[in-house]
Amino acid sequence: MANLAKLEDIVSLCKRRGFIFQSSEIYGGLASCYDYGPLGVELKNNVKKAWWKSVVHMHDNVVGLDCSILMHPLVWKASGHADKFADLIAECKSCNTRTRVDHLQNHAEEHTEHVNIDVELAATHDLSNKVCPKCGKVGNFTEPMPFKLMFETQMGANVDDSMTLYLRPETAQGIFANFKNVIDTTRVKIPFGIAQIGKSFRNEVTTKAFTFRTREFEQAEMEFFCEPGTDENWYEFWKEQRFNWYTELGIKKDNLRFRDHDPDELAHYAKACVDVEYKFPFGSGDWQELEGVANRTDFDLRQHQRGMRTLNSWYEQKGDLTQIQLKDEAEDYNKGPLSYFDEQAKKRFIPYVIEPSAGIDRSTLAFLVDAYDEEEVKGETRNLLRFHPALAPTKVAVFPLVKKDGMPDIAHNICKELKKYFTCFYDQAGAIGRRYRRQDEAGTPFCITVDGQTKEDNTVTVRDRDSMEQKRVSTDQLLNYLRDKLEI
RNA sequence: GCGGGUGUAGCUCAGUGGUAGAGCGUCACGUUGCCAACGUGAAUGUCGUGAGUUCGAAUCUCAUCACCCGCUCCA
Known part of the structure; x- marks a missing residue:
C-alpha cells in the first residue's frame, strides 16, 4: 500500500469514495456503528x-x-455465554486505568477471562498486593467489575x-x-x-x-x-x-x-x-x-x-x-x-x-487498504485501488470517447448488454483521461471506449486498470474477452 | 470509563472576538479524438450539538456527541 500511513487516511478515502460512512452522521454519529455506501x-x-x-x-x-x-x-x-461471556476488570484509583484482573502483575495464577458473573459478583477479591501496570501503585483498585458482553x-x-x-x-x-x-x-x-x-x-x-x-x-x-x-x-x-x-x-x-x-x-x-x-x-x-x-x-x-x-x-x-x-x-x-x-x-x-x-x-x-496504491504518471499522481476482479465493486466502465457522432448510443448499448453479466457503469462526462482516473479510484478493472473507429470495424478499446494499456477488441468478442479476464 | 488530541463545504485545510474562505472534487455549457487538458459559469456550510459570557462568538467558558492515539479487547 502507499501513503495510507494512518487510520485517518483510510477513513477519509472510505468517505470520499462512498465506501464507508459513519452511522447516523447527520445526528452527530453513533459510536461504533458504520454504514456501507x-x-x-x-x-x-x-x-x-x-x-x-x-x-x-x-x-x-x-x-x-x-x-x-x-x-x-x-x-x-x-x-x-450467558454466565461467562464477560471480562473481569478493575480500575486503578490512582491513574484510572482499567485492567483485566488477570493481567495485573503477580496475579497470573488466577484465570479471570470469561468469568462466571454470579460467582464473581459474590466473591471478594483481594487485590491488596497487586500492582497497577500503568502507574505502579500497589493495591489501589476499585472492586473488580464484570462486563456483560451480550446485548x-x-x-x-x-x-x-x-x-x-x-x-x-x-x-x-x-x-x-x-x-x-x-x-x-x-x-x-x-x-x-x-x-x-x-x-x-x-x-x-x-x-x-x-x-x-x-x-x-x-x-x-x-x-x-x-x-x-x-x-x-x-x-x-x-x-x-x-x-x-x-x-x-x-x-x-x-x-x-x-x-x-x-x-x-x-x-x-x-x-x-x-x-x-x-x-x-x-x-x-x-x-x-x-x-x-x-x-x-x-x-x-x-x-x-x-x-x-x-x-x-x-x-x-x-x-x-x-x-x-x-x-x-x-x-x-x-x-x-x-x-x-x-x-x-x-x-x-x-x-x-x-x-x-x-x-x-x-x-x-x-482488502480495501491492501488494494490502495499511488503511482507517478507523467508527473501526476495516479490513485487507484487494485482490487482482485472478483472483489471490484464495478467490473467494467463504458465510455464514448466524445459525446457526438453517435458514440454515446453505441456505448449505451454495449453497457446495457454487459450489465446482464456483471456490474457495469456508463460515463460520458468530461475528458476521457479524467474518466479513466475516476474508475481507477473506484478500482474498476476495465474501461471500454467507443471511438471513431468503432463505426468502421466494430471494435472498441479495452483499457486495463493496472497497466493502463489498451487493446482493440471486436464487439462480438467483447463479452468473452472480459469474462476471461475477469474470471467470471 | 480514564489520559492526550481533534471536530469549519463531499475531501484536505486556512481563518483566534467584528459581513465564512482556498485548493481539489461535483454540476452545466462550450471545446476536446485516449490518460486527473482548457475556457466560462454554478451549486454546496445548523463552523459537531446545546448552553453561557459579550453590543457582537467559528474564535472565549462549560456541558455534551463523535472520531483518533494509549490502556483494554478480539471476528
Missing part, C-alpha cells in the same frame, strides 16, 4: 460471495445455513409477558443448534461442514479503530464436524485453506501472517487456535486479527445436550436464566441426541469441530 456495499457483498464460494460451493461436504439472530435463551446458557432485548410488545433475549454474540451457536436438522435432512456424512454469514453483536468494553472493532459486526463462520482423532489434520487443512483465500484474492503475502494462541490464551472451549493477522497501517502493533481458526473439540455439542436436558427447569423457573443451573451430562453422552452414527464403523460419537471464523468487516477493510 454504494461502492462499499458492492465490495462487502463481493467479499461475502467470495467466502461462500470458497468455503461452501468449492467443497462437496460443506453446506450453508442462515439462522435467526434471536435464539432461545438456553442456547446462551448452554454455550456458556439484551425484549421479545413481545406486552411488557408483562415479554421475554429477555440476547442478540447473538457469534453465529456459531446457530449452527450447533441446527446440527441435528442438517444431519436429518441433507444426507451429509462426517466429515462435513455447515457455514453461515451474518451479523453478531458484542458490547465491547471499548470500541475503536474504525470498522475494525465494532459492537455490531458481520461474521463468516464454518463449523466443520469430524471424527475425534482426525481433528488435528482438519485443523491444519482449514488453516491453510483460509490463509490462501486471502492471498488468492490479492492480499500481499508480506501483510499476512499466522499467530498461534498461547495455551493460556485459549478460550474455554478451544483445544487450539490460530489467528490470521493482517498488517494494518494503524494501531499499536500493526498486526491485527482478521480471522481465527479454532479447534472447538466436542465442547459445544456436548453443552447443548446438557442444555436440552435443562429445558424443564427453565420452564419451572419461568425463563429466569439466573435461577437455573445447566444439568449434568448423561453418562452415555456419546449416545445423546446430538451424537452422530457412523454407518460404516457402526459407531456413535460426538464429533469434534474445527471452526474458521472470519470477520467480514475486517477483511473488507483489509
